[in-house]
Amino acid sequence: MDWTILKNRITLGTVIFMIFIPFIAEANMQNDISDKIMKADHMLQSFINDPKGNNTNYLLGSALDCIDDIDISRLNIPKSEYNKLRLSLLILHLKILSEFDKYQIPNYKPKNNYSFNLLPPEGSTDGPVMGTIDPADIKDDRLRKNYEHELFENEKIGREISFQSELSSLKTKLSIYNSELGVISDLIYFIKNNYTNSDHDQSEITKLINIIITNHQIKNDILNALKIQPPDK
Numbered sequence: 229m230d231w232t233i234l235k236n237r238i239t240l241g242t243v244i245f246m247i248f249i250p251f252i253a254e255a256n257m258q259n260d261i262s263d264k265i266m267k268a269d270h271m272l273q274s275f276i277n278d279p280k281g282n283n284t285n286y287l288l289g290s291a292l293d294c295i296d297d298i299d300i301s302r303l304n305i306p307k308s309e310y311n312k313l314r315l316s317l318l319i320l321h322l323k324i325l326s327e328f329d330k331y332q333i334p335n336y337k338p339k340n341n342y343s344f345n346l347l348p349p350e351g352s353t354d355g356p357v358m359g360t361i362d363p364a365d366i367k368d369d370r371l372r373k374n375y376e377h378e379l380f381e382n383e384k385i386g387r388e389i390s391f392q393s394e395l396s397s398l399k400t401k402l403s404i405y406n407s408e409l410g411v412i413s414d415l416i417y418f419i420k421n422n423y424t425n426s427d428h429d430q431s432e433i434t435k436l437i438n439i440i441i442t443n444h445q446i447k448n449d450i451l452n453a454l455k456i457q458p459p460d461k
Contacts, residue, residue, distance in 0.1 A: 258305055258313075261298050265316050268294040272323060279331055285391045288327055289398040295320050296401075296414065300422065314422050315432065321415045322440040328398055328411065329443050336392040342385045348375050409453055412446065416453050430456060 268291040275287040300313050345359035352371040353361065363379065366372035399411055406413035423429040434456055441447040 258303060258309070261300060261303070261313060264294050264298055265313070265320070268292075268320055269316075272320065272327070276327065279327070280387050280391045282387070282390070285387075286394050288324055289394060289401060291320065292324050292398065292401055292414070295324075317418065317422070318433070318436060319440070321418050322436055325402065325411065325415055325446070326440050326442065328395060328402065329441075329446055331391070332395040332399065333392055336388075336396075338385050338389055340381075340385055342389055343382055346379060346382050409449075412450050412453060415450065419454060 271287040271291040271294065274284050275291070278284045279288075295317055298317065300310060300317070303310060303313075347359070348357060348361050348363075348366060349371045352366045352368060352375065360379070363372050363376045366375055402411040402414045403409070404414060405417040409416060419433060423433060433454065434451070437447060437450055441450065
């Protein structure tokens with residue numbers, strides 16, 4: 229093959245490749261964002277299924293971290309695709325806030341102390357013990373049942389302490405952009421940076437807020453912060 233022809237073909241191939249690089253990068257970025265949204269949604273659903281579980285109580289905060297790491301403003305994609313991503317993110321922001329409000333107990337203090345080593349009832353074992361034991365080792369039925377109940381209640385206290393600690397950390401994240409707005413500030417930041425004052429955008433925001441947010445005070449706080457007229461009661 230003639231060297232000049234080969235050189236021209238190589239040059240043409242390089243130009244074509246360079247032209248498609250931005251499109252490939254854009255597609256990869258969009259796929260990455262879609263994957264993160266799916267991951268956040270999966271974490272949210274796992275939390276909803278078992279909010280106080282030792283392996284799930286932190287997932288609400290993790291889901292927020294995941295979507296807060298997403299920036300759709302730089303995507304050069306069709307408006308319809310952008311709107312789909314934006315809608316998915318708004319729904320996640322609203323659901324996370326709603327779940328937080330459902331379970332968070334302000335100024336939480338447990339009614340009873342949690343014990344890391346709950347001792348069995350006195351006289352229930354043959355010898356001295358230094359910590360928690362298996363209730364099956366207690367021969368007396370009444371003492372064993374009492375100890376099982378104490379262990380159950382103690383575990384409930386421990387799980388609630390751990391759960392409220394996770395929600396307290398989440399409260400800080402939700403309030404990060406504006407302490408005066410409090411826990412709605414993360415949501416307000418997302419909306420103001422990704423939505424406009426168009427009738428379509430405002431309608432979408434208002435409908436989703438009314439559907440997902442059940443706490444009327446929080447709902448009105450959000451609408452007021454966005455300067456959207458709250459619906460008549």
